[in-house]
Amino acid sequence: MTRLVVAALAALVLVLPATAAASPHQVSMMMDDDLLLYRGDAVRDQTMQRMKQIGVDVVRVTVLWSVVADKARSTPQRRRRFDPRNPRTYPPLNWDRYDRLVRSAQTLSLGVYFNLTPPAPSWARRRAPRGLRTAVKRAWKPKPAEFAKFVEAVGRRYSGRYRDENDGRQILPRVSIWSLLNEPNQAGWLAPQWERGRMYSAIAAREMFLRGRAALDRTGHRHDQVFFGETAPLGSSRKGQRSPVRPKKWLRAFLCENRRGPGCSAFGRYGPVRATAYAHHPYTKDRSPTRRDSHRDSVTMANIGDLGVLLDRLARRTRNVRAGLPLQLTEFGFETNPPDRFSGIPLERQAEWNVLGEFLAYANPRVQGITQFLLTDVPPVRGKPRNSKAYWFTYQSGLQFHGGAPKPALNAYYFPFLVRPGDVWGQLKFRPNNLPAAGIVDTVVLQHSADGGATWTDVAAHQVTNPMGFFQVPRPPVGPGLLRASFMGLTSLPQPV
Numbered sequence: 001m002t003r004l005v006v007a008a009l010a011a012l013v014l015v016l017p018a019t020a021a022a023s024p025h026q027v028s029m030m031m032d033d034d035l036l037l038y039r040g041d042a043v044r045d046q047t048m049q050r051m052k053q054i055g056v057d058v059v060r061v062t063v064l065w066s067v068v069a070d071k072a073r074s075t076p077q078r079r080r081r082f083d084p085r086n087p088r089t090y091p092p093l094n095w096d097r098y099d100r101l102v103r104s105a106q107t108l109s110l111g112v113y114f115n116l117t118p119p120a121p122s123w124a125r126r127r128a129p130r131g132l133r134t135a136v137k138r139a140w141k142p143k144p145a146e147f148a149k150f151v152e153a154v155g156r157r158y159s160g161r162y163r164d165e166n167d168g169r170q171i172l173p174r175v176s177i178w179s180l181l182n183e184p185n186q187a188g189w190l191a192p193q194w195e196r197g198r199m200y201s202a203i204a205a206r207e208m209f210l211r212g213r214a215a216l217d218r219t220g221h222r223h224d225q226v227f228f229g230e231t232a233p234l235g236s237s238r239k240g241q242r243s244p245v246r247p248k249k250w251l252r253a254f255l256c257e258n259r260r261g262p263g264c265s266a267f268g269r270y271g272p273v274r275a276t277a278y279a280h281h282p283y284t285k286d287r288s289p290t291r292r293d294s295h296r297d298s299v300t301m302a303n304i305g306d307l308g309v310l311l312d313r314l315a316r317r318t319r320n321v322r323a324g325l326p327l328q329l330t331e332f333g334f335e336t337n338p339p340d341r342f343s344g345i346p347l348e349r350q351a352e353w354n355v356l357g358e359f360l361a362y363a364n365p366r367v368q369g370i371t372q373f374l375l376t377d378v379p380p381v382r383g384k385p386r387n388s389k390a391y392w393f394t395y396q397s398g399l400q401f402h403g404g405a406p407k408p409a410l411n412a413y414y415f416p417f418l419v420r421p422g423d424v425w426g427q428l429k430f431r432p433n434n435l436p437a438a439g440i441v442d443t444v445v446l447q448h449s450a451d452g453g454a455t456w457t458d459v460a461a462h463q464v465t466n467p468m469g470f471f472q473v474p475r476p477p478v479g480p481g482l483l484r485a486s487f488m489g490l491t492s493l494p495q496p497v
Contacts, residue, residue, distance in 0.1 A: 027369035031371050037061065061115065063115065065124070066121050086153060096166070099167060116179070119135075120143070125138075126143070148212050175224075180208065183281065185202075187241065192242070194239040206263055225276045227328050231281065232247065248306070273320060301361070373395070415428065433468055437467065443464070453482055460473070
């Protein structure tokens with residue numbers, strides 16, 4: 001691990017940004033739909049308790065339209081009584097996983113962030129051409145008017161005034177953080193991406209977001225946090241039905257850079273995008289967070305600042321979005337080897353790059369939060385050969401292996417620490433927020449080891465006054481060796497000096 005970190009730090013000396021104008025109030029978010037939604041109540045509660053323990057502030061949850069509406073029109077009787085705007089006419093059991101999650105989160109004082117997204121149920125999308133993959137067929141041309149009705153149903157249910165149909169008929173907690181659509185620049189979530197030379201995905205996503213935003217307004221969520229975008233970082237130059245669109249190109253089309261174009265009249269009907277932040281997934285795949293993609297329209301963590309520049313330029317040119325819009329980085333992580341030898345990076349490198357990514361987010365004053373994807377690796381695909389790439393098709397970016405054994409990245413998540421040429425940066429993420437306001441001031445101790453970690457000596461102590469536990473303090477004048485941060489017996493992963 002030491003060799004990896006030494007090499008990385010040598011390359012980063014000239015490229016890590018200064019942090020005079022940083023974002024010291026960033027929220028720590030985490031996403032793990034498999035554990036939070038689809039493994040039962042006990043697994044969900046254990047997962048949320050673990051997330052809370054390691055410093056998560058908000059859980060991001062995908063509310064799939066097709067899951068909530070499953071079997072809503074499966075019989076003639078259900079079709080007659082079904083009103084897609086009324087949550088009471090959906091099958092009650094379809095809501096239970098979300099109802100119980102928001103109640104559990106309220107108990108733990110965790111925020112909940114709902115991402116409402118296609119794929120749509122079959123009756124709310126156009127029929128796809130033959131020969132397409134199943135995932136693309138399910139994402140084919142969802143109907144914007146029906147999507148708005150779905151958003152209205154979810155907004156009504158989680159308004160803070162709605163009484164559950166079962167589970168004791170309790171009033172459900174309010175949800176106040178939202179986004180609409182997930183990775184609409186990818187055909188697995190919205191298809192087709194291109195149609196007859198036009199970027200269909202931007203046209204459809206624009207209509208769906210604007211209609212969905214109006215539905216949130218109608219259900220009491222006008223002043224909530226609402227994100228738009230949720231874009232994937234990379235794409236293709238091709239213009240096929242399944243060709244993903246790079247995020248800058250997609251955003252220019254979505255906001256009608258040329259002021260005219262298919263569907264741009266939607267801004268005239270609904271007004272500009274009313275959002276509290278632009279959401280993006282700045283994955284770098286198997287590259288360092290400091291290495292940008294070769295195409296100028298890609299946006300990874302290495303050039304995340306480009307998004308703010310582009311948004312402001314489009315705001316001035318189109319007036320379809322406000323200038324200065326903050327950024328939310330709503331998925332980020334790296335798959336590891338082990339277990340995935342096809343797509344993964346070494347375990348120590350995952351820990352290192354996760355911290356680098358968090359620092360780069362912190363160093364950008366427009367970034368309000370960053371989301372780790374996932375807590376735990378997803379099990380491999382059953383029925384596929386164990387030594388095949390298809391077996392590892394699932395995501396292995398967890399901080400823990402499937403089964404719960406920790407990776408080095410778990411320590412790096414709850415106690416991130418980075419040695420820079422002139423200072424050190426880190427966060428006591430596992431500590432409660434806003435302690436200084438309550439008169440409690442933590443102290444972090446910097447420790448040095450000249451013998452590779454056999455013995456450690458305290459070399460500096462600093463009070464942590466940031467409400468989110470961030471600290472950025474001068475690097476102590478010590479000789480070669482390792483440096484780490486310590487708090488009440490808990491220590492960060494060591495880094496060389």
